[in-house]
Amino acid sequence: MGLNNLLTAKQQEVLHAYLKGDFKMMILTGAIRSGKTFIDNLLFLYELRRVANQAKKQGKVHPQYILAGASSGSIQNNIINSLNNQFGINLTPDRHNHFHLFGVDIIPVYTSSIRGLAGARGFDSFGGYINEASLANQEVFQEILNRCSEPGSKVICDTNPDNPQHFLKTDYIDNNNPDVKTVTFCFTIDDNTFLPQDYLQQIKPATPSGMFYDRNILGLWVSGDGVVYQDFDKKRMVIPESKVPDGLHVYCGIDWGFDHKGVITVWGDDNKGNVYLLHEYTSQFKFIDYWVSLAKKIQDEYGHNLTFWADSARPDNVTEFQKAGINCRNANKARMAGVEKVAEFMKQGKFFVNSDGIDKFLDEIYQYVWDENTGEPKKENDDVMDSMRYAVFNEHRQNKTQFINSRYF
Template identity: 70%
Template sequence: MSMNDLLTVKQQEVLHAYLQGDFKTMILTGAVRSGKTFIDNLLFLYELRRVKQQAELENEKHPQYILAGASSGSIYNNVIASLSNQFGIDLRADKHNHYHLYGVDITPVYTKSISGLAGARGFTAYGGYVNEASLANPAVFSEILSRCSKAGSHVIADTNPDAPTHWLKTDYIDNENPDNKTLVFTFTMDDNTFLAPDYVKQKKAQTPTGMFYNREILGLWVSADGLVYQDFDEDRMVIPASQIPNDLHVYCGVDWGFEHKGVITVWGDDDDGNIYLLEEHTSKYKYISYWVQVAKDIQKRYGYNINFWVDSARPDNVSEFQRNDINAINADKARMAGVERVAEFMKLGKFFVVDSAIDQFTSEIYQYVWDENTGEPKKEQDDVMDSMRYAIFNEHKDNDIEFLSSRYI
């Protein structure tokens, strides 16, 4: 078996650079499913063996190595479980939630918030592995670098792209000072030659046009620009009610409002994976009793067990729905993941709007644009858009584990 049977060309380049050893920080950045995490997990094993050898020379009985990630769950999913699946190495956490391999104490650090500083302080590490580095708090990332002060220590990291103004890009990836001793490798999806060609073709076809495609497929650090839903085609996607299939699975999204628009949208899925906006109810200056009646009327038409995915910002309204036997469920409001899920349906041509349903939908979708400063959609003209996102993202989330996790693999 040759190296080409085990590693892609890009992964071999990374391994060769690692074995040369002339670096302090190595950052692998780029597309989803491009092989970054696999090679970093392999380097993690190399690192632990290196640390064990160095610690023996220094008579250090309990060498520590940092394993960092956004949360304990992401560390387990992306590293611990992957080591078991890929290399047959099963690690079990001790009572301190540390792992142990090759005589090295693997110390977890959670990077998503500033509270992770507490876990990174107070000890000297022989090195570190930072998974999902762009999700890290910059102060925590900096502290990890500071902790890894043993001679010859390395910090390896992987990340998916974000905005070009992101601190990881400007402060580390683009830092050309040779004393910084940072190596950067950029992956595209096509670099992972072990992926099935039909999977790559499908992934490219379903990834929304613009920012999502540039980041997830090409591995580019690009800004969001223009319309959020660039693949919405009014001529093809707005249809008459006569084209609605029978036997739809129906659910709703609810965005509370008063001085700004309140919205309930009604959606239906057919057996072919298409989704349809069946009804839109949009009004200002309406109290909760009005929305209860709207929901009750929807139940009469579509059934009393349908889900209403609601904005959790108004728990009093949620409770009022529930007291009236309306199946109100607090929605996961993850904006970027939700927007991408909706946009994927549009890119695949599986998104339709019944013409008689439209009130403010068309007006909003053409005014729903990216904020260049935040890299997320602007909080303007977004009431129907939020209702749509709550409904579609949450109703399909449990069936899309691969979709949600693949961006970090």
């Protein structure tokens, strides 16, 4: 079987650069599903062989190597499970949660927060593999580089694009200083020539316009520009109540407020994959009793089993809802993932709004804009937008039970 049957042209280019060896850090950046992690997992195996041989030459019997990722779960899913599926290599952790292969001690380091700093300190490493590098805390990332101090050590990374002001972009990808010895490869989704054509034909038109398309499909490090929901089409998506179908699966989102607006939005899904904003209730200077009463009226109309996905910043309010017999859960508040999920429905033409049931929705959606400094939506004109995000994102996540506050349920 030839190399062309195993690796894409881009992956072969990366492998050639690795074997040439003239680098200290190799960064693979670009689109989703573009083949970055596959080739990096292969290079990880090459690295472990290199480390084992290097340690033998130096007379070191216990060589160490860093395997870094945002969390233990991401390392397991992106690397450990993939090695088993792709190469038939089953790595199992020892009692210290380390892995071992080819006589190399593989030490996991978790990079998503400053807490990972402790796991990266106190030892010298022959190299490192950093998965999802743009999710790494900068201090933890730098400490990993500091630890890779053995002769000939290298660091390989893969990442999806982020804000162009991200430290990984400014300090490493764009750093042309030859002494830094960083080599970078940028992938687009089309670089993965092994992807099924029907997947490409589905994912491209389904990806929201603007920043999400530029990052996920083209592999570009871009900030958002203008309004967040560029695919919202008022003429087509705002419909009269008479066109809202019956028999919907109903759920709600809550953004708590007092000085700023509080919002409950009511949503419904049909059996064709469409989501409908049925009602939006927005009020200011209202105490919790008002919202409990309103939620009970919604229950009376749609049933007592519907879920209210709530802002977890007010656990006292969540508890009051639960004490009143309302199925209220703490929402996962991941902003970018939530915005992208809502935007996907809009892009696919599966998002509709009951014109007879809204108040501030249209005011907010046209003022909900990107912050070019942070790469995320501005925290302005976002009360209804947050309620929408909590409901739609959490109701369509695969694993929702972990966000139940189980004190009353």
